[in-house]
Amino acid sequence: MTDALVSAAGVVVRFGDRVVLEDVDCAVAPGEIVTLIGPNGAGKTTLVRVLLGLLRPQEGRVVRARGLRIGYAPQRLHVEPTLPLTVEGFLALGTRTDRETYRQALAEVGVPGLLDSPVQRISGGELQRVVLARALLRRPGLLVLDEPAQGVDVGGQRELYRLIARLREQRGCAVVIVSHDLHLVMAATDHVLCLNGHVCCRGEPEAVSAHPEYRRLFGPVDREIAVYAHDHDHRHDVDGHRVSHDHDGHSA
Amino acid sequence: MIGLDEPFVWRALAAGVGVALVAAPLGCFVVWRRMAYFGDTLSHAALLGVALGVVLDMRPMFGVLLAALVTGALLVGLQRFGEFAIDTVLGILAHATLALGVVVLSFVESVRVDLFAYLFGDVLAVANADLLWIGVGGLVVLAVLIAIWRPLLAVTVHTDLAQVEGVPVTAVRLAFVLLLAIVVAVAMRIVGILLITSLLVIPPATARRLARTPVQMAVLASALAAVAVALGLAASLAWDTPAGPSMVVASAALFSGVLAVARVRT
Numbered sequence: 001m002t003d004a005l006v007s008a009a010g011v012v013v014r015f016g017d018r019v020v021l022e023d024v025d026c027a028v029a030p031g032e033i034v035t036l037i038g039p040n041g042a043g044k045t046t047l048v049r050v051l052l053g054l055l056r057p058q059e060g061r062v063v064r065a066r067g068l069r070i071g072y073a074p075q076r077l078h079v080e081p082t083l084p085l086t087v088e089g090f091l092a093l094g095t096r097t098d099r100e101t102y103r104q105a106l107a108e109v110g111v112p113g114l115l116d117s118p119v120q121r122i123s124g125g126e127l128q129r130v131v132l133a134r135a136l137l138r139r140p141g142l143l144v145l146d147e148p149a150q151g152v153d154v155g156g157q158r159e160l161y162r163l164i165a166r167l168r169e170q171r172g173c174a175v176v177i178v179s180h181d182l183h184l185v186m187a188a189t190d191h192v193l194c195l196n197g198h199v200c201c202r203g204e205p206e207a208v209s210a211h212p213e214y215r216r217l218f219g220p221v222d223r224e225i226a227v228y229a230h231d232h233d234h235r236h237d238v239d240g241h242r243v244s245h246d247h248d249g250h251s252a
Numbered sequence: 253m254i255g256l257d258e259p260f261v262w263r264a265l266a267a268g269v270g271v272a273l274v275a276a277p278l279g280c281f282v283v284w285r286r287m288a289y290f291g292d293t294l295s296h297a298a299l300l301g302v303a304l305g306v307v308l309d310m311r312p313m314f315g316v317l318l319a320a321l322v323t324g325a326l327l328v329g330l331q332r333f334g335e336f337a338i339d340t341v342l343g344i345l346a347h348a349t350l351a352l353g354v355v356v357l358s359f360v361e362s363v364r365v366d367l368f369a370y371l372f373g374d375v376l377a378v379a380n381a382d383l384l385w386i387g388v389g390g391l392v393v394l395a396v397l398i399a400i401w402r403p404l405l406a407v408t409v410h411t412d413l414a415q416v417e418g419v420p421v422t423a424v425r426l427a428f429v430l431l432l433a434i435v436v437a438v439a440m441r442i443v444g445i446l447l448i449t450s451l452l453v454i455p456p457a458t459a460r461r462l463a464r465t466p467v468q469m470a471v472l473a474s475a476l477a478a479v480a481v482a483l484g485l486a487a488s489l490a491w492d493t494p495a496g497p498s499m500v501v502a503s504a505a506l507f508s509g510v511l512a513v514a515r516v517r518t
Contacts (some may be wrong), residue, residue, distance in 0.1 A: 052416050072416040079409055082456075083284045084463045093406040094417055118464070131413075138417065 004029050005068055005142050005174050006051050011060035013046055020046050021057065022198040028142060033168060033175045035185045035205075037228065038195035044178045045075060047195060048146055051176070068142060071135025071173075075146040077127060079119045087114045087122070087130050095137040105133040110163060124151060136167070143167070143175045150180075154225075161186040161224040187226035194230060201231045260376055265485055267378040267386050268499060271439045272451060272477035274390040276459075277397060277470035278435055279452030281428065283460075284408050288453050289339060290327065293346040294429075295436045295448040297323040299353030302370050302440075306360050312370075313385060313437050320433035323349065328422075328429055350445070373444035373496025375485070382441055389438040393431050400427050405466055442481075443496035450500045451477065458507040461514045480506055 007027035013020045020043045028034050028051075038044050049055040050062055052072060079085055091102050099115065106112050109129040114122055122130065128148060135143060145164070149157045165188035168175055177186060185192055185205050194200040205226035256262075282291050298316040305315025323345065336344075357365050366374070397404075403424045406414035415421045432452075439448045455477035456469060463469035483506075484499030 049412070052412075054412050054415055070416055072413055074410060074413055077410055077413070080284050080286070082460055083408070084460065084465055084469055085409070086465065089465055090409070093402065093409060093414075096402075134413075144416075 004063070004065070006062070006064045008047070008050060008057075008062045009060055011047070011050055011057045011062065013043070013050065013055065013057045019197065021050070024060070024195070024199055026051070026193060026199075028174050028176055030141065031168065031172050031174055032190045033164075033177065033186065033188055034191045034193060035189040035228075036176060036178045036193050036195060037180070037182055037185065038200070039182065040180060042196045044180070044195055045146060048144060048176065048178055052144060065141070069138055069140045071132075071138050071140030071143045073128070073131045073135050073143075073145045073148060075150065075178075077131055081120055085119050087117050087119055090119050090130060091134050091137060094134040097137070101137070102133075105137050106130070108136065108167075109133045110159075125156065136171075139171075140173055143173050145175065146178045147180065148177060158224040161188070164188070165224070182230070183227060184225050185228045187224055189226065192228045194228075201233075203228070203231060260378070261485070261489065263378045263380070263383060264375045264495060265482065267383055268375055268442050268481035268485060268495075269478045270383075270386045270390050271435070271442045272455070272481045272499075273474045274393050275435050275439055275448075275451040276455040276473035276477040278393065278431055280456040280459075280466065280470045280473055281404060281408060282432070282449075282452045283456045284466075288449055289342050289346075291432060291436075291449045291452050293327070293342045293349075294320045294324055294432055295440070295445050296346040297349040297353075298436055298440055298445050298448075299370060300349045300356070301353075301437075302365075302445075303353045303356035303360070306357065306365060313440070316440055317433055317437040319349070320436045321430065324429035324433050325426070328425055369444070370440065371444045371446050372494055373440070373442050373447065375442045375495045375499075376488075378441060386438050386441075389434050393434050396427060396431055400424055404428055443500060447496060447500050450503060454500070454503040454507050455480065458503070458510050461510055476506055477503065 004027040009025050011021050011024045011026075024043075024047060026034075026047065036044050036047065046055065050057050052070060053062070053064065079090075087106070088099065088102055091105065102115055103112065106114055106129075109132045111122075111126050111129040111133075114126060114130065119127060119130070132145070132148070135145075143164075148164070149160055152160060164175060164177070164186065167173065168188065177189070179185060182194075187205060189205050191202060192205055193202050205228045279291075282288055297319045301316035301319025302312045303315070304319060305312040308315065327342070327345075354367065357367065369377070403414065403419045404427075406417065406419050407421055407424050411421055435452070436448055439451055443451055455473040458476050459469045459472035463472055480503035481499050484502035485495055487493060487502065488495040488498040
């Protein structure tokens with residue numbers, strides 16, 4: 001894919017003897033939402049670090065479009081209690097602009113009025129929105145969100161997905177979302193990449209309305225969350241290594 | 253009590269305040285980045301630098317600067333050393349270099365070296381040439397620190413995020429270690445190798461409760477450090493106690509005082 005914002009081909013990452021990523025291909029086109037799912041330790045964050053250019057893979061090629069601005073919201077952001085930093089100070093570390101612009105950015109992500117709060121005093125969910133605001137202030141072509149729905153209940157998750165979908169609509173930026181939820185993904189997702197060291201499967205999420213089970217649980221209409229049906233042609237042994245043939249004759 | 257008309261008293265005050273003003277803002281980053289032990293290692297390596305300076309017949313300060321720079325550069329990229337965690341490596345380096353410094357100095361019998369002065373400082377013996385070096389070193393450190401303030405703070409808050417946003421992380425880290433090395437070299441005369449970390453850590457810790465922004469904390473820490481130096485020097489002259497350690501005691505007393513007041517208020 002030559003017009004991709006960022007693409008990775010044949011990426012291999014090893015930490016010591018452990019193979020964390022094995023021959024992974026991945027590409028993000030402009031304006032596209034890609035959801036990266038997989039169990040804990042599947043290498044999701046490692047792949048994100050490779051895509052961001054923070055980690056050089058031992059093998060493979062990573063290409064980022066020229067002049068691409070990336071807005072990044074890392075998984076867990078902890079600010080030392082010894083560092084007196086307000087939300088405004090935190091935003092200013094990414095982009096220096098006036099208070100009104102900061103206010104608008106905070107309002108856009110749904111946490112207005114936090115500008116003068118110390119970052120250690122706001123809740124985890126609020127901090128996550130503040131980090132998102134810092135990413136948006138850079139006017140990114142690509143937004144990379146590592147587990148944005150972590151520790152958020154279904155209602156909050158729904159609201160977060162609505163926000164991300166709206167941001168994509170309004171700004172036209174591509175989005176990469178990492179999630180450890182294997183079955184429920186953001187409905188606006190264009191592509192799902194299921195990772196477990198290697199690419200297990202990839203596809204598109206099904207509309208929730210097709211799943212009566214989900215409808216019964218969460219109500220009749222849900223535009224934010226969709227079900228992803230995995231299509232695995234292989235299994236894993238106890239170490240998570242890929243086993244090509246399915247001896248039991250059923251697919252996961 | 254020795255009168256204020258003695259020039260050496262004013263030289264000591266100028267040297268102490270000069271170093272304190274510069275060490276405190278840098279020390280804020282040492283506190284925020286949890287690098288107190290790193291600072292300790294740099295300053296302990298300084299004694300090896302002193303020995304180097306004596307052997308090579310150059311100003312001890314340059315030997316110290318060299319030793320601190322080499323140690324710092326070695327440590328910058330080093331997160332783990334084999335199976336040992338970084339604090340173990342720092343512990344080994346800090347004390348090995350300190351001990352090696354003492355051993356090497358013991359061989360150089362031709363020069364009488366006042367070990368106590370290097371370990372605990374000798375601010376009352378500061379000469380005009382020392383003042384010049386403190387002034388030059390201090391201004392360089394302050395200028396560079398102001399220049400790299402924002403990227404260094406970004407790296408301190410979140411290294412990956414800073415790198416994605418375009419901060420040259422390695423260069424900024426190296427610059428910070430360079431500044432620490434310079435401060436160690438000029439601060440040795442004031443409080444001595446063993447107490448340098450206190451100049452870096454105590455004033456920022458005292459200022460934390462009173463500050464709302466990083467800049468406020470740095471400025472407050474500088475002011476508190478200068479006050480501690482003056483108080484310590486006065487106490488030293490009044491009761492004939494060693495000047496460097498007296499300044500550190502004054503600094504610790506200020507810290508306890510601020511902490512106690514903050515406790516009572518809340």
